[in-house]
Amino acid sequence: MTVDSEPQLSDPSDGGPHSTPLLELRKVSKHFGGVRALHEVDLTVHPGEVVALVGDNGAGKSTLVKLVSGVERPDTGEIRVRGQHARLDSPRAAAEAGIRTIFQDLSLCDNLDAVQNLFLGQERHGPVWSGRRVRRHVMEEQARRVLESLSVKLRSLNTPVVALSGGQRQGIAICRALISDPAVVILDEPTAALGVSQRGEVLDLIGRLREQGRGVVVISHDMRDVRQIADRVVVLRLGTRVAEYRRGGYTPSELVSAMTGAHEPSDD
Amino acid sequence: MLVVLAIIWAVFYSQSPAYLSFQNLTNLTLQIVTTAILALGVVFVLLVGEIDLSSAVLSGVCAAVAAGLTVNSGLPLPVGIAAAVAAGMAVMFVQAQAVMFGVPSLIVTLGGMVILQGLILVVLPPEFTISVAGTPFATIASAAIPAGTSYALAAVATLAFVAYRLFQYRERLSTGSLASLTTIIVPSALVAAVLFGGVFTLTRQRGLPMPVLIVAVMLLIAWYVTTQTRYGIHLYAVGGDREAAQRAGIPVRRMVLYSFLVLGACAAVAGMVDASRQLGVSVTSGSGPLMLNAIAAAVVGGTSLFGGRGSIWSALLGALVIGSISNGVQLLGLSTEVQYFATGSVLIIAVAVDVVLTRGALLPGRR
Numbered sequence: 001m002t003v004d005s006e007p008q009l010s011d012p013s014d015g016g017p018h019s020t021p022l023l024e025l026r027k028v029s030k031h032f033g034g035v036r037a038l039h040e041v042d043l044t045v046h047p048g049e050v051v052a053l054v055g056d057n058g059a060g061k062s063t064l065v066k067l068v069s070g071v072e073r074p075d076t077g078e079i080r081v082r083g084q085h086a087r088l089d090s091p092r093a094a095a096e097a098g099i100r101t102i103f104q105d106l107s108l109c110d111n112l113d114a115v116q117n118l119f120l121g122q123e124r125h126g127p128v129w130s131g132r133r134v135r136r137h138v139m140e141e142q143a144r145r146v147l148e149s150l151s152v153k154l155r156s157l158n159t160p161v162v163a164l165s166g167g168q169r170q171g172i173a174i175c176r177a178l179i180s181d182p183a184v185v186i187l188d189e190p191t192a193a194l195g196v197s198q199r200g201e202v203l204d205l206i207g208r209l210r211e212q213g214r215g216v217v218v219i220s221h222d223m224r225d226v227r228q229i230a231d232r233v234v235v236l237r238l239g240t241r242v243a244e245y246r247r248g249g250y251t252p253s254e255l256v257s258a259m260t261g262a263h264e265p266s267d268d
Numbered sequence: 269m270l271v272v273l274a275i276i277w278a279v280f281y282s283q284s285p286a287y288l289s290f291q292n293l294t295n296l297t298l299q300i301v302t303t304a305i306l307a308l309g310v311v312f313v314l315l316v317g318e319i320d321l322s323s324a325v326l327s328g329v330c331a332a333v334a335a336g337l338t339v340n341s342g343l344p345l346p347v348g349i350a351a352a353v354a355a356g357m358a359v360m361f362v363q364a365q366a367v368m369f370g371v372p373s374l375i376v377t378l379g380g381m382v383i384l385q386g387l388i389l390v391v392l393p394p395e396f397t398i399s400v401a402g403t404p405f406a407t408i409a410s411a412a413i414p415a416g417t418s419y420a421l422a423a424v425a426t427l428a429f430v431a432y433r434l435f436q437y438r439e440r441l442s443t444g445s446l447a448s449l450t451t452i453i454v455p456s457a458l459v460a461a462v463l464f465g466g467v468f469t470l471t472r473q474r475g476l477p478m479p480v481l482i483v484a485v486m487l488l489i490a491w492y493v494t495t496q497t498r499y500g501i502h503l504y505a506v507g508g509d510r511e512a513a514q515r516a517g518i519p520v521r522r523m524v525l526y527s528f529l530v531l532g533a534c535a536a537v538a539g540m541v542d543a544s545r546q547l548g549v550s551v552t553s554g555s556g557p558l559m560l561n562a563i564a565a566a567v568v569g570g571t572s573l574f575g576g577r578g579s580i581w582s583a584l585l586g587a588l589v590i591g592s593i594s595n596g597v598q599l600l601g602l603s604t605e606v607q608y609f610a611t612g613s614v615l616i617i618a619v620a621v622d623v624v625l626t627r628g629a630l631l632p633g634r635r
């Protein structure tokens with residue numbers, strides 16, 4: 001469907017499946033007052049593909065996430081979801097378009113348990129005459145399935161999540177995004193606060209999202225993470241996209257120099 | 269806190285066996301009713317991470333409205349009750365607007381308290397008191413449910429509880445969740461013991477006092493709403509992490525408003541029950557230690573001042589602890605200082621426990 005897209009400036013031979021991109025940004029710009037946070041940035045995400053978004057501090061990564069998660073609106077440019085023009089005016093609109101974002105702080109309620117957090121804001125409940133009684137058994141069953149699909153292991157579904165490890169909390173945050181079965185999952189710095197083994201756990205989770213055929217965008221400062229999981233790496237610097245690499249098509253030092261602008265790689 | 273209650277009872281019982289007599293236990297229950305109802309509303313506000321100082325005085329204003337309409341203007345009792353509840357909710361609605369505008373609730377309700385102290389002078393007739401003795405209004409507190417009916421009510425409530433638990437058990441089985449029959453039997457036995465024990469104790473004199481039934485029904489509704497419904501989850505979510513709740517699409521401001529409205533309604537009921545027991549409303553209705561006792565009750569019962577933690581039972585439990593101390597002190601004829609010292613100490617210890625549970629340590633920076 002919708003083959004109206006002109007040849008893209010970027011990724012002429014994308015290694016991913018030959019399908020309509022799940023998510024596509026075209027010449028998207030965003031200014032905050034006088035600050036140019038993003039300038040004519042292009043980005044595509046295909047099903048079953050992990051795209052890493054890297055860049056120095058202030059490069060515009062979080063701004064880009066805010067645009068596709070409906071928190072901010074682009075000044076110019078277009079966002080397309082499954083080939084269709086999309087207006088992501090609110091987090092809810094983004095979620096309905098099939099885009100779910102896991103923010104760096106995870107946004108979990110520490111005093112609630114895993115099931116309550118997984119379904120927060122989208123509880124399964126009974127009719128109004130029952131006072132919207134929560135159908136806990138349905139939620140628990142679905143929670144168990146989602147957690148299992150990503151091999152997130154919890155000792156109990158009933159303990160407040162404050163008692164869980166960083167990896168488990170990250171797991172719950174990702175599973176929460178999956179409750180509504182989104183096409184695109186965006187993770188902002190998912191491994192930043194984690195130890196070695198928990199970091200591995202989360203990278204495995206991301207791998208499983210790819211196996212499920214979802215499009216994944218990962219923001220990371222950690223070059224090891226990027227090397228390990230990304231099918232494609234998009235480099236931002238000062239709000240513009242300065243380079244893009246396919247898996248194995250770059251060396252760590254190339255990546256770093258693209259990020260910092262040490263010697264310009266044929267762009268910008 | 270049940271342990272604390274047991275210790276308090278044991279200490280006073282060892283000093284005076286009359287402390288645990290049926291008569292004194294009934295007195296104690298009636299003494300704590302007002303505090304418990306107000307504390308119940310305070311719990312809702314504490315759970316969303318706000319505080320209220322105005323509801324005790326508001327309870328006096330609402331009682332004045334109800335008594336004025338029914339006794340002085342001769343309107344039917346239900347009209348007076350409805351007007352009082354509406355007034356309580358309206359006042360809280362206004363205060364909640366200021367809170368949602370960004371003024372700290374401590375300040376809003378402190379100012380509100382002072383304003384309401386002025387308002388009660390306006391609502392009361394020129395002689396500043398309304399006597400309700402001998403009017404239908406007085407029957408709110410003086411009515412009693414005959415022992416037989418009370419036992420029947422206890423039986424129905426127990427059966428309803430068992431049926432609800434069975435229903436949940438079957439729900440869980442239907443989705444292959446873990447379910448065990450002990451989750452029915454043990455709580456049911458406990459509920460039955462408390463209900464029948466309570467009815468047995470409280471019907472010794474002239475049947476189950478109406479205020480007790482009012483508290484019981486309010487607690488039951490509050491329990492269902494806070495633990496079984498979507499509203500309940502959102503209530504705790506807002507208290508736990510507002511930012512996260514907001515991002516999850518929960519209408520945070522509306523949840524805060526709801527809590528204040530619940531408190532407004534509770535304050536109205538507390539005020540009317542109290543006025544009915546005291547046989548009148550005056551300038552001092554709702555003043556004195558009522559406000560602090562209600563907050564202390566909620567906190568002593570285990571509801572956090574920082575929001576998101578606690579349960580509606582803390583209102584009852586805390587009111588019992590505080591009521592038990594003052595009742596015992598009066599029974600033993602001790603001086604009032606002792607009562608203040610003991611109540612204050614229990615409050616401080618309870619808050620210290622709360623801080624430790626929330627922050628991990630009393631002093632920040634230590635782990």
Ligand SMILES: Nc1ncnc2c1ncn2[C@@H]1O[C@H](COP(=O)(O)OP(=O)(O)OP(=O)(O)O)[C@@H](O)[C@H]1O
Pocket residue numbers: 032033035036037055056057058059060061062063064
């Ligand atoms: N709400 C805002 N108001 C004003 N300026 C903003 C705002 N958000 C971002 N900016 C600016 O836009 C630029 C890009 O910021 P952004 O947060 O997207 O960078 P980043 O790549 O996420 O950096 P970091 O690695 O530090 O998280 C920065 O110069 C920042 O100061």
Ligand SMILES: [Mg+2]
Pocket residue numbers: 061062063
């Ligand atoms: Mg950022």
